Amino acid sequence: MATTNPELTSQPVRVPRSALSEGWKQLRTPLIYLLPALIIMMLITFYPLAFQVWMSFTDYGVIKEEGKQTLNPFGPNGTTPPNYRPAQYVGFRNYLDIVTNNPQFVARLGGNFDFWRLLAFNLWWTFSNVGFHVALGVIIAVLLNVEGLWGRKIYRAIYILPMVLPNIVVATVWRNMFDDQYGSINQLINLLITPFGFDPVQIRWFNQIQDPIPGIGLPLSYYAMLIANIWLGWPFMTIVATGALQSIPKEMYEAASIDGATGLQQFWRITLPLLRPAMVPAAMVGIVTTFNLFHVIYFMSGGGPLGRTEIMVTQAFKLINVNQLYGVAAAFSVIIALVLIPIFLITNKISRATESYDV
Amino acid sequence: MSSVTVPSRRSGSTTAGRRLKWWQQLVLQAICLFIAATVLFPVLWIVSMSLDPRNISRPTELNLIPPGASFQAYLQVLDRPTANPVTFTELAFNSLRLAGGVSAFALLIGVSAAYAFSRFKFPGRQFMMIAVLAITVLPSVATIAPLFALLNSVRISSAIMSIVLIIAGLMLLGLTIFAVAPAIRMGSAGPGNYFFGAVGLAISFGLIFSGLTPPRSEVFVLRNSLLGVGIAMVSGALPFAIWNLKGYLDTIPKELEEAAIIDGASPNQVFFQIVLPLATPALAVTGFLGFTGGWTEFFLSWQFLTDPKDFTLAMSLYNMTGQYAGQIPWSRFAAFSILLSLPVAIVYLLLQRYIIGGLTLGGVKG
Structure with missing residues (x-):
């Protein structure tokens, strides 16, 4: 009662x-x-996470040097397979291998692993993408909000398409579009430049090793994925910004124009400050999502060339899927969590999401 | 033309309530059309490729409608999409079971937890909410290692597993009837109750059905099964469902519930007969987002499953992409990705309004 x-x-x-x-x-x-x-x-959530922390201090997985594995103690007819041995405690070795780029460990992963480069790339990937998403999202929302623009409804309907398609399909389609031999991007470029007497090009988007812009240590595949992910990400920001724009009272602009403010001044002094409360939390969501954006990286560049576009989550997956180093992968996941916790705390503080419900 | 009350003398692009000069209109239209072209380019490319009848392995030119367009690629994909001996229907059924099961389960369990978080004050509430929210930030890729190890160690005889599945199905069936029947009998059931009931019934029958199908091997390894992948997915989907639903429930005014309590309704009656019907849009949206997640889930199933009979659509898509495509023509890849996207895209467009509201409200502002 x-x-x-x-x-x-x-x-x-x-x-x-x-x-x-x-x-x-x-x-x-x-x-x-x-x-x-x-x-x-x-x-199924907290116990595995605790188990993960324990795993990160062991050599869980396939131990190549000994020809043993710790994964499967179940042989045929209820016997233990001869190559099985229980996982052993290794202290902080996994963590140290990762953060110090232990040469032996790096060689085992194929020689392309560099933790600090990986972390720096992941952060740069995140902020460059979200920066474009927010900027484009706001500009396009303002554009669509211009009164008297023809076909606003049609444009709004078209612009939502990237959000509607599943990420995984978007990533695979863009992968094929950037294909060096048959991709539509190269075909489009050739269609545009051959009439002007240029020779047809065959840009190797995902395999070219030297950087397109010297001085910036980013391979061509980064730019290809940036284009794909900008395509994928701005509509969400536009929708958030549109919602906020429509709640700005028209009287503010009227008052500003009576006082003689130009359109640009109105944009900087009225529109942007009033969009901020909506855009900051949306950008935080975008940052967490993009930081963990597995599909685009894994399906497009696969981390290439030479592992230079790998992000934390794709590397964690490869540690398991390719290298079968479960203990190292667990340590790596703990490190991911340690990187994400500050981001999470900031998000939480900004959006005040866990505040209690009071009316 | 409607009468313009405000004199249109202001300049700039952000001002409202005026008519554009012809050159402004022209410039803005050009920009908008350019953006529309960039948005549509990949979509049109994939559609045109899927209609290509020549079965050429790779496209060599750009054309909007290929000569002699036909649905041949779709038919081939529906018959046998990859080199594995499975049909599209089997793949789709696996994806459907995975996605439907995960989202329904997360919804069923999540909504009651969301109600507790949204409507009660109790010690430890803040702590638990932060724990749930923190999990939603962690990427699910980062929990593969322990989930693989733990689920891999769950092995039982297939016969026992079948019995367990049937019993679980029957128990859930009973629970669903117990939870939903009173409201329906009293005539106060809203769409939420029916939705809740339908979801419960669907999972129960799904469980009973899988219990009744003859097992493929003697030992049931939880890791190497769709059920195992589903459990691994719920570990991430449940916190998300709780959080999303809590955000929505917070926006439902409490006055209705207070009035019901004054009339002598118990918390259970309030939950089943007032909150659930009001939360129908949120349930639909959260369920749909969970469904999309399951429908396109890749890494867990890729890592866990070994039997082609268990493979899902997303796994096959990976098999058809880029350097992994082998001899598979791109027209089939195109047709396959369209078939994979269509169901979720259509539902997304239908629920668009609620989804966007939910994403910006439940996920962000709380």
Whole structure:
């Protein structure tokens, strides 16, 4: 009855009780509602995460040097396979191998691993993408918000397309579009330049090793993926910005223009400051999403050339899928979490997402 | 033409309530058309390629409608998309079971937790909410290692597994009926109740069905099964569902519930007969987002599954892309990616309004 809902309990009903039973009474109803999710998350979310931390201190996986593996103790007919041995505690070795780029360890991964380069690329990948997303998103939203523009509804309907298609399809389609021999991007470039007497080009988007712009240590495949991901990402920002734009009262612009403000001044002094509250949380979501954007990298460049466009999550996947180093992968995942925690705390602070619900 | 009340004398592109000069209109239209062209280019390219009848392995020129366009590539893809001996239908059914099961399960469990977070104050609430939210930030790729190891160690005889599945299905069936029937009998059921009930029924029958199909091998390895992939996915999808639903429930005014409580309704009645019906759009959107996640899930299934009979659509798409494509013509790749996108794209467009509201509200502002 009503007394079980603590927020709605009327004060006079309260009879003096011990603090413990009072706490229990407060906890009982919500606990019943939370219990299924709590049990399941304990089992399949939090326990594996704890297990991951334990794994990160072991040599879990395939140990090539010994010809052994720790993954599968189940042989045929209930016997233990001869190459099985239990995982051994190795202390902080996995972590040290990763952050110091231990040459032996790097050689085992194929020689292209460099943790600090990877981390720097991942951060640069994130901020360059989100920067473009937000800037383009705001500009296009403002453009579409111009009163009197013909076909606004049609444009809005077209511009939502990149959001509607699954990421995985977008990534694979762009991979094929940037194909050096048959891709439509190269064909389009040739279509545009051959009439002017240039020779047809065959840009090797994903394999070219020397940097297109000297001095900036970014391979061509970064730019290809940047284009694809800009295509993928700006519509979301446009939608967020459109929502915020439509809540700006027209009177503000009218007052500004009476005071003699030009269009550009109005954009900088009215539009942008009033878009900020909506764009900052959206940008934070974009940062976390782009930081972890597995599909685009894995399906387009696959981390190439020479592992220079690898990001943390694709590297973590390869540590398992290719190298079968589960212990190292676990340590790597812990490091990913350590990188993401500050980002998460900032997001949380900005969006005040876990604040309690008060009306 | 509607009457223009505000005199149109202001300059600049952000001002509202005026008519554009012809050259402004021209410039803006050119920009808009250019953006539309960049957006449409990949889409048109893939559509035109999928219609190519010549079965050429690679495209060599750009054309909007290839000569003699036909749906041949679609038919070939539906018959046998990759080198593996599985049909499109089998792949799609696997993806469907995975995506449907994961999203339905996460929804069912998530909505009650979201209700608790949204409507009750209790000790430890803030801590638990931060724990749930923190999980949604962690990439699910980063939990493959422990999930693989743990699920790999769950091995039971297939016969026992079938029995377990049937019992679980029956229990869920009973639970669903118990949860939904009272509202329907009393005539106060809203779409939320029906949705909830339908989802529960679908999973129960799915479980019973998989329990009744004869097992393929003697030992059931949880890791090497769609169920295992599903469990691994729920570990990430459930926190997301809780968070998204909590954000939506926060926006539902409490007055209705308070009135019901004054009328003597129990918290359970409030939840099933007031909150669930009101939360129908949020349930649909969260379910759909979970479904899309499962429908396009790649790395877990790629790492876990070994039997081609278990493979999903997303795994096959990877097999058809770039250097992995081998001899598969790109027209088939194009047809396949369109078939993969269509269901989610159509539902996305239908739910667009709610999804965008949910993304900007539940995910961000809380």
